[in-house]
Amino acid sequence: MTIAIIAHDGKKAEMVQFLNEHQDILSSKNIKLIATGTTGEKAKRAGFEVNALLSGPLGGDAQIAAGVAEKKVDMVIFFRDPLAKHPHEPDIFMLMRLCDVYDVPLATNPATAQLLLKAL
Ligand SMILES: O=C(CO)COP(=O)(O)O
Numbered sequence: 001m002t003i004a005i006i007a008h009d010g011k012k013a014e015m016v017q018f019l020n021e022h023q024d025i026l027s028s029k030n031i032k033l034i035a036t037g038t039t040g041e042k043a044k045r046a047g048f049e050v051n052a053l054l055s056g057p058l059g060g061d062a063q064i065a066a067g068v069a070e071k072k073v074d075m076v077i078f079f080r081d082p083l084a085k086h087p088h089e090p091d092i093f094m095l096m097r098l099c100d101v102y103d104v105p106l107a108t109n110p111a112t113a114q115l116l117l118k119a120l
Pocket residue numbers: 006007008009035036037038039040054055056057060061086092
């Protein structure tokens with residue numbers, strides 16, 4: 001299955017920590033990771049194999065949204081920063097909307113993401 005990982009700047013450290021804490025699941029279940037650009041680079045530097053797409057503000061969220069619509073993405077882990085403004089807010093809402101349209105599990109914080117991974 002393909003899991004998309006995305007983190008806003010204020011949440012990238014939390015994402016890397018989350019990935020490290022769940023390394024066993026993420027590397028043992030035939031899971032492929034895709035990510036927005038900068039999140040993907042950080043995950044790669046932490047030792048994960050990730051397909052890094054465009055950076056979020058440059059269309060990365062939109063690429064992942066397209067993957068959801070094309071049924072190529074099975075789960076989205078998106079650590080959003082609710083205390084920051086984002087110039088690409090419309091893309092962020094599009095991604096979340098399409099997860100609801102296509103009934104794709106979407107976790108927007110580590111507690112929910114942990115529950116989703118445990119359910120695999
Ligand atoms: O902006 C993002 C999600 O909306 C994340 O993009 P980056 O991973 O490229 O920073």
